[in-house]
Structure formats: C-alpha cells, structure tokens
Amino acid sequence: MSFFLETLIGGLMAGMLYSLVALGFVLIFKASGVFNFAQGAMVLFAALAMARFAEWLPAWTGIGNPVLANVMAFIISVAIMFAVAWLVERLVLRHLVNQEGATLLMATLGIAYFLEGVGQTVFGSDIYKIDVGMPKDPVMMLESVFEGGILINKEDFIAALIAAALVGALALFFQKTPTGRALRAVADDHQAAQSIGIPLNRIWVIVWCVAGITALVAGIIWGSKLGVQFSLATVALRALPVVILGGLTSVPGAIIGGLIIGVGEKLSEVYLGPMVGGGIEIWFAYVLALVFLLFRPQGLFGEKIIDRV
Amino acid sequence: MGRTIGEVVLDLNNVSLSFGGVKALSDISFDVREHEVRAIIGPNGAGKSSMLNVINGVYRPQEGEIVLRGEHFSRMSPYKAAQSGIARTFQHIALFKGMSVLDNIMTGRTLKMKSNLVQQAFRLGPAWREELEHRAKVEEIIDFLEIQHIRKTPVGRLPYGLQKRVDLGRALAMEPQILLLDEPMAGMNVEEKQDMSRFILDVNDQLGTTIVLIEHDMGVVMDISDRVVVLDYGKKIGDGTPDEVRSNEEVISAYLGASH
Numbered sequence: 282m283s284f285f286l287e288t289l290i291g292g293l294m295a296g297m298l299y300s301l302v303a304l305g306f307v308l309i310f311k312a313s314g315v316f317n318f319a320q321g322a323m324v325l326f327a328a329l330a331m332a333r334f335a336e337w338l339p340a341w342t343g344i345g346n347p348v349l350a351n352v353m354a355f356i357i358s359v360a361i362m363f364a365v366a367w368l369v370e371r372l373v374l375r376h377l378v379n380q381e382g383a384t385l386l387m388a389t390l391g392i393a394y395f396l397e398g399v400g401q402t403v404f405g406s407d408i409y410k411i412d413v414g415m416p417k418d419p420v421m422m423l424e425s426v427f428e429g430g431i432l433i434n435k436e437d438f439i440a441a442l443i444a445a446a447l448v449g450a451l452a453l454f455f456q457k458t459p460t461g462r463a464l465r466a467v468a469d470d471h472q473a474a475q476s477i478g479i480p481l482n483r484i485w486v487i488v489w490c491v492a493g494i495t496a497l498v499a500g501i502i503w504g505s506k507l508g509v510q511f512s513l514a515t516v517a518l519r520a521l522p523v524v525i526l527g528g529l530t531s532v533p534g535a536i537i538g539g540l541i542i543g544v545g546e547k548l549s550e551v552y553l554g555p556m557v558g559g560g561i562e563i564w565f566a567y568v569l570a571l572v573f574l575l576f577r578p579q580g581l582f583g584e585k586i587i588d589r590v
Numbered sequence: 591m592g593r594t595i596g597e598v599v600l601d602l603n604n605v606s607l608s609f610g611g612v613k614a615l616s617d618i619s620f621d622v623r624e625h626e627v628r629a630i631i632g633p634n635g636a637g638k639s640s641m642l643n644v645i646n647g648v649y650r651p652q653e654g655e656i657v658l659r660g661e662h663f664s665r666m667s668p669y670k671a672a673q674s675g676i677a678r679t680f681q682h683i684a685l686f687k688g689m690s691v692l693d694n695i696m697t698g699r700t701l702k703m704k705s706n707l708v709q710q711a712f713r714l715g716p717a718w719r720e721e722l723e724h725r726a727k728v729e730e731i732i733d734f735l736e737i738q739h740i741r742k743t744p745v746g747r748l749p750y751g752l753q754k755r756v757d758l759g760r761a762l763a764m765e766p767q768i769l770l771l772d773e774p775m776a777g778m779n780v781e782e783k784q785d786m787s788r789f790i791l792d793v794n795d796q797l798g799t800t801i802v803l804i805e806h807d808m809g810v811v812m813d814i815s816d817r818v819v820v821l822d823y824g825k826k827i828g829d830g831t832p833d834e835v836r837s838n839e840e841v842i843s844a845y846l847g848a849s850h
C-alpha cells in the first residue's frame with residue numbers, strides 16, 4: 282500500500298510540472314488559436330539562459346554569493362523570455378493573423394528550430410548544471426498514518442510546490458484582473474473582443490510572456506534534476522499529450538491532464554514496466570493521448586469541436 | 591426630444607466590397623449626422639451587415655473611404671474604430687459565453703482602463719480604485735437595461751432576448767459616440783421589442799449617442815428612425831426620411847419582390 286502511494290505521489294509531483302508547461306501552452310492556444318510546438322524549445326532555451334548566466338555572472342562581475350548570482354541570472358532569463366515573446370508577436374504572429382491553423386503550427390515549428398539553434402549557438406551545446414540549492418535527499422512523511430511512512434523525494438516535493446503555486450497564481454491572475462478578463466474575452470470571441478477595443482497584439486505578447494515564465498520555471502526544475510541538455514526540449518514536449526488529454530482550451534484540463542499523465546507514467550512504469558520492458562515513460566503520454574484522440578477528441582474538458590459556419 | 595441633429599459625423603463615400611465573385615456592396619455612399627437614428631433596411635443578403643462591418647473595420651472595402659469626423663480612412667480596423675468612439679452589437683450574438691453578465695459588460699470598459707499589469711496583479715491602490723469606478727458605471731448600465739436579476743449569470747445560459755440586451759450593455763459600457771446595432775430586435779416578441787426600442791431611444795435622447803440601426807421590423811424602423819437607407823443586392827435604392835422611403839417606387843418593388 283505505501284509503495285503504491287509512494288508511486289502515486291511521485292507521479293502527482295512529476296505531473297505538476299507537466300501541468301505548468303501545459304498551462305502556458307493552453308493560454309497561447311486560447312488567446313490566438315496557435316498550437317505552439319515551440320513550447321519544448323522555450324523550456325530548453327530558458328534553462329540554457331539560466332544555467333549559463335548563473336555561471337557567467339560571477340566570472341564577469343565578481344559576484345561571489347551564489348544566491349545573488351542565481352537571482353540575477355533568473356531576472357535576466359525572465360527578461361530574455363519576455364524579449365522572445367515580444368519578438369514572436371512582432372516578427373511572426375502579427376503577419377499571420379487569420380491564417381490557417383496549419384500555417385501557424387508550421388510557424389511555431391520554425392520558432393522551435395530557431396530557438397534551439399540560437400540557444401545552442403549563444404549558450405553552447407554541452408550539458409550544463411543548474412544549482413539553485415534544491416535538496417537532493419529523500420524524506421519520510423506520514424509516519425503516523427502508515428506503518429513505515431512514505432518515502433518522498435524532497436526535490437520533487439519542492440518542485441511540485443513551486444509549480445502548484447505558480448499555476449495557482451496564474452489562475453488567480455486570469456480570473457481576477459482586468460487583463461485576465463480581457464484574455465478570457467479574446468479566447469471566447471476574437472472579433473467581439475477587438476470591436477470593444479481589446480488589443481489582440483498586447484494579449485498575445487502577454488500570453489507568450491506567461492508561457493515563457495512557465496517554460497523558465499519548468500526548465501530550472503528539470504534542469505537542476507537532469508542537467509540542461511538538448512533532451513530537455515523533448516521532456517517538455519510531453520506537455521503536448523497533456524493538453525490533448527485535458528482539452529486544448531481548458532485551463533483546469535491542462536492541470537488535471539498533467540497530473541493524470543504524471544501518475545500514469547509512474548504507475549505504468551512500475552506495474553507494467555516489468556512486463557513490456559522499460560522506457561514506458563517515454564511513450565506512455567503519447568499513447569494515452571492517442572486513445573483520447575480516438576474516443577474523445579475534444580479532451581476531458583475541452584469544448585466540442587464544431588466548425589463554425 | 592432633447593436632442594438636436596447636428597453635423598455629419600460619419601460619411602461613407604463610394605464603398606464597394608466583394609467576396610470572391612459576390613458583390614456585397616456596390617458603390618454605396620451615405621452619411622450619418624450627429625445625434626440621429628439612422629436605419630439601414632433591405633431584404634436578406636442585401637449587404638446591411640456588411641455595411642456595418644465596413645464601418646467598424648471588420649471588413650475592408652476594395653474601394654471607397656470612410657470619413658469619421660473629417661478624418662479619412664480607406665481601411666478602418668476594429669481597434670481603431672473602438673478607439674474613435676464606435677461601438678457595435680452583432681447580428682449573431684457575439685458575447686463572451688463563459689463569462690457572467692457583469693464581466694461581459696465590464697469588458698466594454700477596457701479602453702478606459704489606465705492601470706498597468708503590475709498594479710492589477712498586486713491589486714495596488716490605483717488599479718483597485720479604478721476597478722470600483724468602472725464597476726459603478728457598469729452597475730448603472732445594468733440598472734438602465736433592467737437586468738439586475740441576472741448580473742451574475744453566465745451569458746450562455748440566458749434566453750436570446752436577454753443576451754441581446756447584454757450585447758447592448760457591453761457596447762454602452764464603451765460610452766460610444768456612435769452605436770452600430772445589427773438587428774437588435776430579431777427574434778424578439780412584441781413586448782421585448784418595445785423594451786428594446788425604448789432603450790435605444792433613451793440612449794439616443796439622454797446620452798445623445800448617434801445610432802446606426804439595422805432592423806427588419808418596418809413598424810419599428812419607421813417609428814424610431816430619423817432617416818433610412820435602403821439596400822438591395824448591395825446597391826443603394828433609397829435614402830431619406832421614413833415617409834420619403836415608404837413612397838419610393840423602387841423600394842416598394844424590392845420589398846414586394848423579395849421575401850425577407
């Protein structure tokens with residue numbers, strides 16, 4: 282029992298990060314109808330910026346304090362992701378308004394290759410470390426409830442807390458502020474939103490900035506665990522099946538979809554892994570998404586897909 | 591009535607618009623004077639909605655220009671139109687379905703909001719105060735339209751007639767100088783139509799808002815409008831006071847010849 286719970290909780294914690302990345306993805310889709318294939322590349326790019334600036338800043342400026350260096354690297358990385366958002370809107374989206382979904386998808390593929398290329402040219406293509414002081418030791422929890430308690434990975438636990446806090450803050454922002462209201466308006470009806478003077482371009486920049494922040498935070502967490510390397514983009518792309526599962530237009534769907542995939546990956550790895558061989562983690566999310574596409578293409582919470590005439 | 595009809599505020603010159611082979615508008619010219627109620631009528635497919643869409647920049651005409659208070663535009667954009675004091679409602683209701691009545695109408699205040707993202711995110715004084723001011727204004731509109739009882743209801747759940755009212759409320763929240771209404775009474779019963787006519791006349795009379803109105807119900811049109819433009823197959827076939835239009839031969843034959 283406690284082993285099952287350990288696996289379950291581990292899955293939920295891992296899933297929280299998928300939820301975070303999926304949230305950035307869903308916001309972009311809601312606000313602009315763009316299926317953002319570059320989300321994975323953004324995670325890689327942001328993590329590279331963070332890792333390298335944390336390394337470069339002490340060398341350039343003589344800052345000895347590692348906390349200060351990390352904070353400054355984080356601020357610079359946020360600024361870089363905001364600049365990316367602004368450039369994407371200026372150079373790409375603005376010129377593709379009202380184009381087919383497929384055209385926009387291709388454009389984000391272009392953005393993905395561009396970010397991966399530029400990222401590795403500017404920041405390098407080795408494996409880099411991010412050390413933001415994440416604890417690496419496991420802890421025992423709930424010893425009073427279960428015999429022997431549950432062994433939890435502290436790093437995963439803190440990561441999940443951070444991701445959950447960020448998801449919560451963003452959800453509040455979009456529910457409670459005028460800008461959030463404007464974004465929901467754009468998501469519901471582009472044309473009506475424009476006709477009351479909501480500037481679409483500004484909303485696009487905002488959602489890409491938000492997606493940039495979620496990419497950075499996820500990049501830092503995964504990067505500090507796995508090292509910053511090219512495969513980070515692939516890990517982050519597992520957020521794609523998450524949104525198919527949750528429904529492309531649904532914020533709660535992104536969150537719950539992320540958790541389901543996280544739990545599914547861990548449980549199937551532990552319980553099915555021995556039967557079908559390892560590596561389930563890599564394809565599990567995609568297979569689950571495929572099943573969903575067949576039986577419920579709008580996802581768990583998405584709106585029914587009806588072509589408007 | 592407390593209003594006096596003023597100068598031309600909106601002038602359309604030789605506007606033509608086509609979709610592929612379909613000519614939705616051919617060489618249309620007419621003007622709209624300040625404070626007046628200007629109706630656009632015509633059978634289905636005549637190009638009425640296209641006309642409104644050209645005025646607020648949803649459609650871009652291939653030829654012609656729009657003159658708004660002396661400023662010439664060969665192409666308008668919806669954002670620019672909104673900034674210039676033009677609000678509109680839609681023939682096929684385009685409310686934000688997932689949001690409450692209150693939130694829908696609040697979105698109409700967008701252009702009047704000055705607080706920035708950071709102030710909003712942390713609910714700093716200025717953003718909070720501003721939100722309350724806009725909220726007060728929106729409550730006024732809700733009272734005016736007599737929809738207090740549904741303030742918190744998601745608009746998707748409302749009956750059609752009430753949705754049309756919320757659509758008007760959202761446009762009014764912009765405090766527009768010019769209000770474009772695309773069939774605001776379509777699908778309503780007699781009582782609902784009377785309420786809607788009263789709201790439109792009150793807005794026109796008390797706020798001095800210029801109104802461009804598309805409507806099918808001839809009784810209503812003749813009742814509330816100062817001047818009427820008649821379109822048929824994308825061409826203008828009549829323009830004048832309700833009485834003039836009513837006795838225009840071409841208009842009579844268009845209406846007798848077409849089902850609408």
Ligand SMILES: Nc1ncnc2c1ncn2[C@@H]1O[C@H](COP(=O)(O)OP(=O)(O)O)[C@@H](O)[C@H]1O
Pocket residue numbers: 609612613614632633634635636637638639640641
């Ligand atoms: N977005 C569009 N694409 C193609 N054709 C359109 C579009 N909008 C209007 N039309 C065509 O233009 C003509 C006029 O339509 P519309 O302006 O909606 O007429 P009305 O509002 O008077 O009923 C019709 O033939 C219609 O099919």
Ligand SMILES: [Mg+2]
Pocket residue numbers: 638639640681
């Ligand atoms: Mg129409």
